[in-house]
Amino acid sequence: xxxxxxxxxxxxxxxxxxxxxxxxxxxxxxxxxxxxxxxxxxxxxxxxxxxxxxxxxxxxxxxxxxxxxxxxxxxxxxxxxxxxxxxxxxxxxxxxx
Amino acid sequence: xxxxxxxxxxxxxxxxxxxxxxxxxxxxxxxxxxxxxxxxxxxxxxxxxxxxxxxxxxxxxxxxxxxxxxxxxxxxxxxxxxxxxxxxxxxxxxxxxxxxxxxxxxxxxxxxxxxxxxxxxxxxxxxxxxxxxxxxxxxxxxxxxxxxxxxxxxxxxxxxxxxxxxxxxxxxxxxxxxxxxxxxxxxxxxxxxxxxxxxxxxxxxxxxxxxxxxxxxxxxxxxxxxxxxxxxxxxxxxxxxxxxxxxxxxxxxxxxxxxxxxxxxxxxxxxxxxxxxxxxxxxxxxxxxxxxxxxxxxxxxxxxxxxxxxxxxxxxxxxxxxxxxxxxxxxxxxxxxxxxxxxxxxxxxxxxxxxxxxxxxxxxxxxxxxxxxxxxxxxxxxxxxxxxxxxxxxxxxxxxxxxxxxxxxxxxxxxxxxxxxxxxxxxxxxxxxxxxxxxxxxxxxxxxxxxxxxxxxxxxxxxxxxxxxxxxxxxxxxxxxxxxxxxxxxxxxxxxxxxxxxxxxxxxxxxxxxxxxxxxxxxxxxxxxxxxxxxxxxxxxxxxxxxxxxxxxxxxxxxxxxxxxx
Numbered sequence: 001x002x003x004x005x006x007x008x009x010x011x012x013x014x015x016x017x018x019x020x021x022x023x024x025x026x027x028x029x030x031x032x033x034x035x036x037x038x039x040x041x042x043x044x045x046x047x048x049x050x051x052x053x054x055x056x057x058x059x060x061x062x063x064x065x066x067x068x069x070x071x072x073x074x075x076x077x078x079x080x081x082x083x084x085x086x087x088x089x090x091x092x093x094x095x096x097x
Numbered sequence: 098x099x100x101x102x103x104x105x106x107x108x109x110x111x112x113x114x115x116x117x118x119x120x121x122x123x124x125x126x127x128x129x130x131x132x133x134x135x136x137x138x139x140x141x142x143x144x145x146x147x148x149x150x151x152x153x154x155x156x157x158x159x160x161x162x163x164x165x166x167x168x169x170x171x172x173x174x175x176x177x178x179x180x181x182x183x184x185x186x187x188x189x190x191x192x193x194x195x196x197x198x199x200x201x202x203x204x205x206x207x208x209x210x211x212x213x214x215x216x217x218x219x220x221x222x223x224x225x226x227x228x229x230x231x232x233x234x235x236x237x238x239x240x241x242x243x244x245x246x247x248x249x250x251x252x253x254x255x256x257x258x259x260x261x262x263x264x265x266x267x268x269x270x271x272x273x274x275x276x277x278x279x280x281x282x283x284x285x286x287x288x289x290x291x292x293x294x295x296x297x298x299x300x301x302x303x304x305x306x307x308x309x310x311x312x313x314x315x316x317x318x319x320x321x322x323x324x325x326x327x328x329x330x331x332x333x334x335x336x337x338x339x340x341x342x343x344x345x346x347x348x349x350x351x352x353x354x355x356x357x358x359x360x361x362x363x364x365x366x367x368x369x370x371x372x373x374x375x376x377x378x379x380x381x382x383x384x385x386x387x388x389x390x391x392x393x394x395x396x397x398x399x400x401x402x403x404x405x406x407x408x409x410x411x412x413x414x415x416x417x418x419x420x421x422x423x424x425x426x427x428x429x430x431x432x433x434x435x436x437x438x439x440x441x442x443x444x445x446x447x448x449x450x451x452x453x454x455x456x457x458x459x460x461x462x463x464x465x466x467x468x469x470x471x472x473x474x475x476x477x478x479x480x481x482x483x484x485x486x487x488x489x490x491x492x493x494x495x496x497x498x499x500x501x502x503x504x505x506x507x508x509x510x511x512x513x514x515x516x517x518x519x520x521x522x523x524x525x526x527x528x529x530x531x532x533x534x535x536x537x538x539x540x541x542x543x544x545x546x547x548x549x550x551x552x553x554x555x556x557x558x559x560x561x562x563x564x565x566x567x568x569x570x571x572x573x574x575x576x577x578x579x580x581x582x583x584x585x586x587x588x589x590x591x592x593x594x595x596x597x598x599x600x601x602x603x604x605x606x607x608x609x610x611x612x613x614x615x616x617x618x619x620x621x622x623x624x625x626x627x628x629x630x631x632x633x634x635x636x637x638x639x640x641x642x643x644x645x646x647x648x649x650x651x652x653x654x655x656x657x658x659x660x661x662x663x
Binding site: 044 | 179180182183186187190191192193218221222225229232236406407444445
């Protein structure tokens with residue numbers, strides 16, 4: 001089973017917008033991907049409620065697994081999700097003024 | 098009361114009416130529309146006959162809720178759009194659908210299966226605490242919406258009858274009012290709440306006539322026409338045309354007098370009392386700056402920080418303050434530094450667990466824990482002030498001791514901010530006002546919090562509304578003490594709580610020695626008018642009357658029967 005480790009790049013962690021972007025990306029993949037922290041339960045990366053429930057903060061390391069899948073599809077899927085998690089999605093603009 | 102009963106009451110000459118506390122001036126008549134309560138889930142009727150069909154119905158209901166959220170997310174911008182974007186994905190979560198099917202298979206009826214599925218995720222979030230526990234409330238809202246959709250009940254939240262209406266509710270929460278449309282909501286009547294409740298503050302800021310603490314509110318049913326007088330605090334049920342005409346004419350007369358009043362605040366004998374506005378965000382800026390005022394007496398800066406996942410940079414903050422200073426060019430702007438913590442936690446600050454947040458690390462106390470945040474804020478205010486002609490003052494919230502006032506003023510002065518003061522919200526600061534004022538340049542009394550802490554009554558506790566009444570003589574005495582300290586030291590002492598927006602109480606505050614009044618922009622003309630009708634000596638006499646009263650109600654009655662209100 002293919003897997004990757006990645007550090008969460010957004011300071012807010014996998015909440016709000018970064019979590020939503022990850023879930024959207026996971027839903028696009030041909031193989032199911034699960035996500036979790038070391039030693040904790042893994043959850044479906046397509047479930048926003050489960051991903052938020054992980055409470056992964058900015059700087060935390062998380063693990064992605066292509067469940068029961070190997071090969072280039074699985075590798076490509078993992079690469080794409082790693083990029084989404086590692087990126088800093090903190091919205092920089094000030095809306096209120 | 099039914100229409101028939103109301104008609105009978107009129108026939109025999111009885112006034113069919115309800116009373117409450119008028120908190121926002123104005124008169125309006127229109128049909129009642131009630132804020133729908135969250136749906137009650139019926140008793141579990143056992144297994145669904147067709148589990149597949151039930152699961153499909155759940156999917157349809159969830160999709161309807163998601164589509165509604167999509168629309169709200171599309172209409173929102175910035176950080177709240179991010180939150181809504183994530184939220185709109187929740188009803189479509191495949192794991193939620195799996196949990197619903199699981200509960201249906203276990204023999205639950207459909208509404209219970211939905212509630213149970215939400216409950217699984219809710220308890221996980223709640224257990225995590227902090228930011229995630231807040232999201233648990235979002236899940237409750239989604240569950241309520243989905244169940245209402247399934248049962249064909251009205252959507253919880255602000256009603257949408259398709260025409261202007263009088264909004265009637267038990268109470269209004271901030272979440273209910275985020276989308277309130279002043280074109281549609283003619284007036285507001287709530288059963289609970291007092292003069293400082295969220296409903297009162299909101300209604301005043303929007304200029305919607307409002308009555309709170311109206312015990313008969315539950316008997317006002319959808320579609321009944323009511324006449325609401327937000328000044329007198331009365332609701333006439335099924336009014337006749339003459340009653341509506343008379344009330345409207347009286348309101349019209351007052352509104353003409355208000356429109357004619359202008360210029361700086363003055364008593365009848367010419368004593369200057371600066372009249373300022375409270376401002377809570379860029380959204381209110383256009384309205385607030387157009388009002389004929391002498392500036393901003395309270396700029397709440399939380400709008401730059403709340404609903405964000407990251408701390409705003411100095412440059413971002415500077416832009417935010419610049420927008421306000423530009424709109425109030427050549428006028429005064431009193432900036433209150435960040436008042437976060439307690440009921441206003443920040444997503445990017447670890448507030449820790451607090452058993453009693455109102456007495457915890459909030460306001461200036463948070464700056465002791467995160468000194469750089471205050472430094473950045475002062476730097477941003479100073480940078481924006483340097484670009485504009487506004488007369489910028491700064492003040493710190495939740496100051497309790499002279500040492501805190503001194504430390505804040507020194508830091509502000511070091512940033513080139515010449516006038517630095519203290520909010521007086523903590524009784525200790527009022528009791529030792531002469532020492533506190535000796536260490537800084539001015540004081541501004543936050544009557545809402547000072548009332549809450551003096552009477553030991555939680556502002557959020559509707560049952561304690563009477564203790565939170567700003568006419569409480571104990572509160573007035575602390576205001577007097579603070580104002581007197583200011584007078585002796587020659588330093589300004591203002592009031593920027595809701596108390597300042599009650600024209601009658603404003604007279605008392607001036608009589609107690611307060612030198613400026615800051616209020617919701619919509620309330621300012623009525624305060625100016627009342628002030629212009631009384632001399633300083635008369636204000637002092639009214640203040641003495643209020644202080645001589647034993648109870649808050651007596652104080653208001655005594656003053657009300659003596660003052661000459663326009």
